[in-house]
Amino acid sequence: QQQVKQSPQSLIVQKGGISIINCAYENTAFDYFPWYQQFPGKGPALLIAIRPDVSEKKEGRFTISFNKSAKQFSLHIMDSQPGDSATYFCAARIGKGNTPLVFGKGTRLSVIA
Amino acid sequence: GAVVSQHPSRVICKSGTSVKIECRSLDFQATTMFWYRQFPKQSLMLMATSNEGSKATYEQGVEKDKFLINHASLTLSTLTVTSAHPEDSSFYICSAGHGGGQPQHFGDGTRLSIL
Numbered sequence: 712q713q714q715v716k717q718s719p720q721s722l723i724v725q726k727g728g729i730s731i732i733n734c735a736y737e738n739t740a741f742d743y744f745p746w747y748q749q750f751p752g753k754g755p756a757l758l759i760a761i762r763p764d765v766s767e768k769k770e771g772r773f774t775i776s777f778n779k780s781a782k783q784f785s786l787h788i789m790d791s792q793p794g795d796s797a798t799y800f801c802a803a804r805i806g807k808g809n810t811p812l813v814f815g816k817g818t819r820l821s822v823i824a
Numbered sequence: 825g826a827v828v829s830q831h832p833s834r835v836i837c838k839s840g841t842s843v844k845i846e847c848r849s850l851d852f853q854a855t856t857m858f859w860y861r862q863f864p865k866q867s868l869m870l871m872a873t874s875n876e877g878s879k880a881t882y883e884q885g886v887e888k889d890k891f892l893i894n895h896a897s898l899t900l901s902t903l904t905v906t907s908a909h910p911e912d913s914s915f916y917i918c919s920a921g922h923g924g925g926q927p928q929h930f931g932d933g934t935r936l937s938i939l
Binding site for chain 2: 745747752753754755756757760800809810811812814815816817819
């Protein structure tokens with residue numbers, strides 16, 4: 712059973728466009744939802760994270776939208792750049808930092824000029 | 825931001841060799857460390873969770889005698905792949921957390937290739 716479902720699997724966006732990646736979860740006990748960016752041959756790097764008491768969080772060009780009733784959250788990348796081309800993973804966690812993250816399957820983003 | 829250092833970044837060795845991978849938290853005390861395995865173009869698969877000073881908790885299907893985890897201090901955890909075989913070839917990644925609602929940070933991974 713996949714606890715966090717991520718879509719799309721791959722995404723191609725024009726430079727300057729908006730990239731949107733969606734995730735859905737089932738377990739209502741999840742209370743922390745981070746997004747990670749991974750480049751080939753590197754470990755995932757934390758981009759932005761949100762907790763369920765907030766509906767939106769913005770950091771620079773990255774925004775998380777969170778819909779608690781629908782059990783969905785999404786990542787928006789504004790003004791997408793070729794340097795944003797990477798694999799993005801949504802994740803969810805119950806409790807504090809000493810519990811494991813549950814990852815989505817990832818979205819491979821390609822930003823073309 | 826928090827830094828997690830993983831070493832070595834790449835290992836190539838013969839079948840039957842045991843390989844040790846180190847994961848260090850450089851600027852915080854990691855009460856918990858996690859070990860993941862990632863196959864090409866796939867997501868991260870949790871192998872085990874280790875708490876400092878305790879035995880690691882392994883996920884179902886992960887052989888604890890094959891993948892030995894030690895977390896002897898708040899800044900260091902090691903994963904030893906014993907008697908490695910070609911099917912153990914993969915990208916191994918550690919992450920560290922220290923509770924208090926803080927995010928987990930990942931190392932840069934170790935590419936293990938068994939010939």
